[in-house]
Amino acid sequence: MIDPKEIRERMKIPKQPMGEQEPMERIKNFYEVPHGYTEEQAIEEARRCIQCKNPLCVDGCPVGIDIPYFIRLIEEGKFIEAARKLKETNGLPAVCGRVCPQEDQCERVCIIGKKGEPVAIGRLEKFAADYEREHGEVTIPNIPKWTGKKVAVVGGGPAGLTAAGDLVKMGHRVTVFEALHTPGGVLMYGIPEFRLPKKIVESEVDYLRKMGVDIQCNSVVGKLDTIDELLSEDYDAVFVGSGAGLPYFMNIPGENLVGVYSANEFLTRVNLMKAFQFPEYDTPVLKGKRVAVIGGGNTAMDAARTALRLCPEEVSIIYRRSREELPAREEEIHHGEEEGLVFRLLHNPIKFTGNDDGRLTAIECVKMELGEPDDSGRRRPIVIEGSEFTLDCDVAILSIGNGANPLIQQTSPDIKTNKWGNITIDQDTGRTSKKGVFAGGDIVRGGSTVILAMGDARRAANSIDEYLKTGQW
Amino acid sequence: MFEITEKKKLAHLVYQFKIKAPSIAKKREAGQFVILRMNEHGERIPLTIADSDNEAGTITVIVQEVGRSTMLLSGLDAGDTILDVVGPLGMPTHIENFGRAVCVGGGIGTAVTFPIGAALKEAGNEVISIIGSRTKELLILEEEMRSVSDELLVTTDDGSYGHHGFVTDVLKNLLDDKKKPVDIVIAVGPVPMMRAVAEVTRPYKVKTLASLNPIMVDGTGMCGACRVTIAGEVKFVCVDGPEFDAHDTDFDELIMRNRSYFKEEKTATEEYAYHQGQGGCCDEKKTDA
Numbered sequence: 170m171i172d173p174k175e176i177r178e179r180m181k182i183p184k185q186p187m188g189e190q191e192p193m194e195r196i197k198n199f200y201e202v203p204h205g206y207t208e209e210q211a212i213e214e215a216r217r218c219i220q221c222k223n224p225l226c227v228d229g230c231p232v233g234i235d236i237p238y239f240i241r242l243i244e245e246g247k248f249i250e251a252a253r254k255l256k257e258t259n260g261l262p263a264v265c266g267r268v269c270p271q272e273d274q275c276e277r278v279c280i281i282g283k284k285g286e287p288v289a290i291g292r293l294e295k296f297a298a299d300y301e302r303e304h305g306e307v308t309i310p311n312i313p314k315w316t317g318k319k320v321a322v323v324g325g326g327p328a329g330l331t332a333a334g335d336l337v338k339m340g341h342r343v344t345v346f347e348a349l350h351t352p353g354g355v356l357m358y359g360i361p362e363f364r365l366p367k368k369i370v371e372s373e374v375d376y377l378r379k380m381g382v383d384i385q386c387n388s389v390v391g392k393l394d395t396i397d398e399l400l401s402e403d404y405d406a407v408f409v410g411s412g413a414g415l416p417y418f419m420n421i422p423g424e425n426l427v428g429v430y431s432a433n434e435f436l437t438r439v440n441l442m443k444a445f446q447f448p449e450y451d452t453p454v455l456k457g458k459r460v461a462v463i464g465g466g467n468t469a470m471d472a473a474r475t476a477l478r479l480c481p482e483e484v485s486i487i488y489r490r491s492r493e494e495l496p497a498r499e500e501e502i503h504h505g506e507e508e509g510l511v512f513r514l515l516h517n518p519i520k521f522t523g524n525d526d527g528r529l530t531a532i533e534c535v536k537m538e539l540g541e542p543d544d545s546g547r548r549r550p551i552v553i554e555g556s557e558f559t560l561d562c563d564v565a566i567l568s569i570g571n572g573a574n575p576l577i578q579q580t581s582p583d584i585k586t587n588k589w590g591n592i593t594i595d596q597d598t599g600r601t602s603k604k605g606v607f608a609g610g611d612i613v614r615g616g617s618t619v620i621l622a623m624g625d626a627r628r629a630a631n632s633i634d635e636y637l638k639t640g641q642w
Numbered sequence: 643m644f645e646i647t648e649k650k651k652l653a654h655l656v657y658q659f660k661i662k663a664p665s666i667a668k669k670r671e672a673g674q675f676v677i678l679r680m681n682e683h684g685e686r687i688p689l690t691i692a693d694s695d696n697e698a699g700t701i702t703v704i705v706q707e708v709g710r711s712t713m714l715l716s717g718l719d720a721g722d723t724i725l726d727v728v729g730p731l732g733m734p735t736h737i738e739n740f741g742r743a744v745c746v747g748g749g750i751g752t753a754v755t756f757p758i759g760a761a762l763k764e765a766g767n768e769v770i771s772i773i774g775s776r777t778k779e780l781l782i783l784e785e786e787m788r789s790v791s792d793e794l795l796v797t798t799d800d801g802s803y804g805h806h807g808f809v810t811d812v813l814k815n816l817l818d819d820k821k822k823p824v825d826i827v828i829a830v831g832p833v834p835m836m837r838a839v840a841e842v843t844r845p846y847k848v849k850t851l852a853s854l855n856p857i858m859v860d861g862t863g864m865c866g867a868c869r870v871t872i873a874g875e876v877k878f879v880c881v882d883g884p885e886f887d888a889h890d891t892d893f894d895e896l897i898m899r900n901r902s903y904f905k906e907e908k909t910a911t912e913e914y915a916y917h918q919g920q921g922g923c924c925d926e927k928k929t930d931a
């Protein structure tokens with residue numbers, strides 16, 4: 170416990186700033202934007218935590234990390250121990266420390282935040298995890314004797330990897346089937362290098378492999394083996410974490426012109442296939458001169474900031490509501506503004522136009538105003554009559570959301586889904602309507618967050634363990 | 643890693659490979675394809691599974707050199723490996739006993755009509771195949787197609803072999819034969835050829851399928867690169883196709899979209915050729931030759 174006097178002292182420490190690459194420098198490269206804390210900064214920031222007896226922050230974390238405990242270890246300079254503490258509840262701390270929307274979760278409820286800036290929990294998490302990795306101190310936990318049970322995991326995104334890690338630690342054999350040539354899901358193909366360096370995801374995957382998780386890439390469940398075949402051939406249970414990878418389009422004219430991309434395609438070309446290094450890497454991407462990104466979420470910001478780094482003249486965000494309603498994280502919006510993104514708020518595209526070669530040349534837009542709140546409580550955007558205008562542009566990136574990947578449901582119709590194609594589960598256990606099959610992450614939630622996908626997977630892993638032990642459904 | 647167990651040259655710039663991929667061999671059906679990535683720097687390119695051998699655990703692909711990735715593959719030999727092979731992707735061809743079925747294969751497209759023809763034959767159809775190419779040297783799979791067809795008709799654009807003319811000329815003759823109505827036509831080849839076939843069969847109201855070959859990335863429905871317009875609706879070829887009703891297909895859009903990376907492909911191909919020591923006058927090593 171910390172005495173009241175010291176609490177007052179601690180509350181005087183300012184939040185430690187995080188160094189980052191200068192905006193004009195970083196838009197020329199794909200390196201990570203923030204540099205991360207030094208050891209001294211981390212200790213100083215850790216001292217800002219007053220070690221609450223009833224830490225609100227822990228309730229704000231979807232996986233319930235013992236936040237004051239790991240922060241105290243940092244304060245004491247026990248960085249490796251801090252990382253291990255984190256890993257007890259969060260298999261991917263280096264990832265979450267970077268991409269978690271902390272401002273809506275742990276940091277939003279931190280008591281220090283009531284009067285000033287909350288403790289930088291995410292940055293400390295990143296610091297500890299990076300320290301452990303960079304100092305080669307990653308150790309493999311002891312794996313119990315094999316229980317004789319095997320589990321198949323469909324999809325190697327954060328949900329699938331978390332379930333796999335938890336299940337091997339319980340002594341089960343686990344095989345992850347991943348459709349792409351690399352595991353990681355959105356962490357590899359969606360979130361850009363400058364926000365989440367791919368070597369971090371690779372080292373997390375490597376850690377799982379060392380624990381004994383078998384990862385089979387290039388394996389599309391439903392096309393190779395179906396879930397029924399997995400269950401009847403080799404496996405005692407299946408966890409489905411196949412994500413929300415089916416891009417929506419707007420169904421407006423000209424959408425199939427050359428130069429109109431889904432954010433998934435644009436980001437996959439650049440991140441997974443490394444088109445930013447074309448022709449050293451073989452996959453091309455159209456860089457364009459004037460790029461417009463349609464949508465206002467994290468994916469839109471990622472696509473826009475990626476496009477900026479491919480050096481076009483102008484990259485703009487077209488979003489139909491106002492800045493206040495932008496669903497992206499504040500940090501991303503801020504970084505985008507610094508980097509020179511143009512925000513065309515209260516705008517909406519109605520038509521793409523092209524030249525004789527079928528290449529995009531312009532977007533016809535209308536201006537919008539906000540009306541009465543709709544079902545979601547947000548004010549409904551309404552078209553302003555006669556506000557049509559043309560915006561020159563040669564690459565447009567649609568980022569208006571993803572539906573559920575339909576591959577699993579096509580071959581396993583007995584797994585119940587809702588009207589959007591998302592798998593329905595029992596919230597507490599992650600059980601689907603099919604015996605032996607569990608699910609979690611974006612395939613259940615639609616677009617969501619890394620940490621919620623991981624939380625689902627953890628819950629499902631626990632009930633898979635129980636099911637394997639008792640055989641009861 | 644996937645090992646190449648056999649390589650055979652079928653025609654100018656056309657090679658057949660057998661690749662060890664037992665689980666794909668076991669599952670694949672006619673009409674499905676794989677996506678390959680040659681190496682760490684490689685693109686993901688789709689190729690139809692032309693045949694498979696469950697016992698040997700191999701799949702057969704037939705590839706035509708058209709750009710960097712297909713050149714890279716063509717340069718490999720038996721014993722070499724391919725980094726990634728994923729499949730079988732796409733929907734299998736819907737096979738039933740239609741009656742009298744005509745398979746039209748143009749150029750490399752014959753590699754796709756072969757497994758479909760074989761499956762149609764097996765299902766009891768009377769299979770008539772029309773295969774065509776620009777010239778005799780480019781014709782592939784003639785014997786294989788004959789083996790699965792009740793009748794095989796060959797055309798060359800330059801008249802160097804078989805019927806002098808286009809596959810569509812021969813197809814029209816078949817359709818005009820009132821005594822033997824055609825129940826279904828399946829066309830695979832260059833997009834302009836498939837478009838022409840659709841136009842020939844349209845007035846006869848004969849069901850016509852085409853196997854579409856848009857640019858792809860993931861092949862699992864995640865990116866939308868492969869989208870095409872079918873009867874005014876957007877479809878993803880990698881998960882909804884690759885076969886669609888040719889009369890409903892917007893072929894012009896497909897041609898346009900397949901030219902998306904025209905400039906970039908040229909750069910990549912030139913780069914490749916240069917590194918192979920075929921860089922022409924700018925290649926120092928070759929100037930005194």
Ligand SMILES: Cc1cc2nc3c(=O)[nH]c(=O)nc-3n(C[C@H](O)[C@H](O)[C@H](O)COP(=O)(O)OP(=O)(O)OC[C@H]3O[C@@H](n4cnc5c(N)ncnc54)[C@H](O)[C@@H]3O)c2cc1C
Pocket residue numbers: 268269270323324325326327328329346347348349352353354355356359360388389390391410411412413414436467468469471574576577609610611612616617618619620622
């Ligand atoms: C561009 C972008 C930026 C984002 N930024 C953030 C952020 O900053 N913070 C945050 O918290 N969240 C962010 N998200 C959301 C977050 O990435 C997802 O919520 C999370 O990845 C979901 O994890 P998942 O494991 O359920 O699915 P995914 O990450 O989608 O992984 C699913 C995996 O399953 C594979 N798969 C699919 N079908 C099959 C099959 N039939 N057989 C085998 N494998 C299959 C896929 O190839 C994929 O690898 C972002 C999302 C995107 C697209």
Ligand SMILES: Cc1cc2nc3c(=O)[nH]c(=O)nc-3n(C[C@H](O)[C@H](O)[C@H](O)COP(=O)(O)OP(=O)(O)OC[C@H]3O[C@@H](n4cnc5c(N)ncnc54)[C@H](O)[C@@H]3O)c2cc1C
Pocket residue numbers: 675685686687688689690691703704705706707708709710711712713750753754854855856857858859884900901902907908911
């Ligand atoms: C379902 C499907 C099945 C196919 N089956 C075969 C087959 O059995 N044998 C075969 O030789 N080819 C097949 N193709 C075409 C083959 O994928 C392309 O020729 C190959 O990707 C070209 O790559 P490249 O780098 O060599 O050429 P590039 O230099 O990239 O392009 C050369 C030409 O190929 C077209 N092209 C480029 N990328 C693709 C792509 N990803 N998909 C389709 N076309 C592309 C371009 O429009 C261009 O005209 C198939 C395509 C699809 C979609």
Ligand code: SF4
Pocket residue numbers: 229230231232233234236259265266269270271274275276290291294620
């Ligand atoms: S995992 Fe996310 S929510 Fe939980 S403590 Fe870390 S940053 Fe906060």
Ligand code: SF4
Pocket residue numbers: 217218219220221224225226227236237278279280281288290
């Ligand atoms: S709420 Fe804030 S101050 Fe309290 S324990 Fe959590 S991080 Fe520390």
Ligand code: FES
Pocket residue numbers: 857858859860861862863864865866867868869878879880881
């Ligand atoms: S290739 Fe990506 S959706 Fe078809």
